[in-house]
Amino acid sequence: MRFMHISDLHLDSPFVGMQKDYPQLQEILIQAPFKAFQDAVSIAIKEQLDAVIIVGDIYDTQRQTIYAQHFFVKQLKRLNEASIPVVICHGNHDYLENQRMPMQYPENVFVFTNQKIDYVDINFKDKTTGRFYGFSYQNRWIHERKVREFPRNPKETDYVIGLYHGSEEGMESLAGHYAPFAISEMINKDYDYWALGHIHQDVLLNEAPPIRYSGTPQGRNRLEVGDKGAYIVSLELNRPPQLKFVSLASVIWRNEMIDCQEDWQANDLVESINNLVETYQKEVDLGLPSQIISLTLTNAQRLPIALQEQIEAGELDSVLPEPQSEDSFVVVIRICLERQMRLEAFEYDQRLKMSFQNACQNVQEGSAYSETMQDLWDHPLIRKWLPDLENDSSLKQDIVHSAQELMIQAIGFEFKEAEMDEN
DSSP: EEEEEOOOBBBBBOOOOOOSOGGGHHHHHHHHHHHHHHHHHHHHHHTTOEEEEESSSOSSSOOOOOOHHHHHHHHHHHHTTTOOOOOOOOOOOSSSGOSSSOOOOOOTTOOOOOOEEEEEEEOOOSOOOOEEEEEEOOSSSSOSSSGGGGGOOOSSEEEEEEEESOOOOOTTTTSSBBBBOOHHHHHHHTTTTEEEESOOOOOOTTTTTTTEEEESSSSSSSTTSSSEEEEEEETTTTOEEEEEEEEESEEEEEEEEEEETTTTOOHHHHHHHHHHHHHHHHHHHTTTOOHHHHHHHEEGSSSSSSHHHHHHTTTTGSSSOOOSSSSOOEEEEEEEEEOOOEGGHHHHHHHHHHHHHHHHHHTSSSSHHHHHHHHHHHHHHHHHOOGGGOOOHHHHHHHHHHHHHHHHHTTTOOOESOOOOOO
16 A cells, blocks of 8 residues: 655745845745645656545645635545545644635545544555544644544554644643644554654654654745655555655755855855855756755854945845746845854953843843744734744744844954853
């Protein structure tokens, strides 16, 4: 028995994190999640798979567009024409309370219609049988440990697969928003495979049985770096499961670094960036997906102060390489400076050192971060399009790091190349 595990399609998803706008690329970026799912369906049909399972967050927003719904059903009809069953659960983005008008799906589609654990049995072409257990989010959050409601494998079919859109938070978690579970709880159910959704990275939590997040098929922002796709899972009686990654992303986000040198001026920096883009462009021209690059200039304290200020003011953006093609492109959309420095005065003024450390701790662990950012979290557009931004640990890390640098600069001492003293 062979099936595709895909999750977190996020159709109609906005691409965010583009500090520099490229209007000519907007349509490609908007269509990228749709293309990823369309390609997934084409692969399933070509491979003559026995089933496709979609583990939540089909849509990105609480109100799905007509275009996204029409597109999704159209792809399901393609699978129906190929006699491929589809099993669907809804996640925290496309939760059922928002489905005011129930979708009319083709006859090959089974949808978990509430938060109660349900199952569907499917007879496969190779004469084996499979049972798929799962549930859907009725509301945006599920605090209960839904894994405890899944029955132990009843051994009534050849294979048992669990669909679970949630967050792995360990046995002791009692406050998770997204159906928290522990790996051991899933192992104890004696299923053949656990198909997970919610985390946008490809993560294998356990090998036997496989407990895996397939990740999103198309990265949407600079935090979702690397290739994205789905998994084709092959189950055969008395043999270990076989998992094969299928690349689906037409646009890949990358994090790259350029190490600044002591004698560099603006021209040296621009040349290094151009060389980086040209290297990627050669690979894209040979068939690699288009690339969106977030660039970090390490050891930026080596650059002249005036040049650092110009970069932070965005002046470098005007000379960045423009995309050569709308079909296969490489763009740098974000440049940040990373300085290795300390304040020598800390060694001679313990009161200043303690004050700085207390300020850093308040930003990192206290209320300063949440109080400063609260107006942003409460903005209607942020709440609509980026509801999880408030809990984005990577964003907080970037802002905290920038705040520490600003505090050092504000004191007005010269930067010294060294690791920041944490003692």
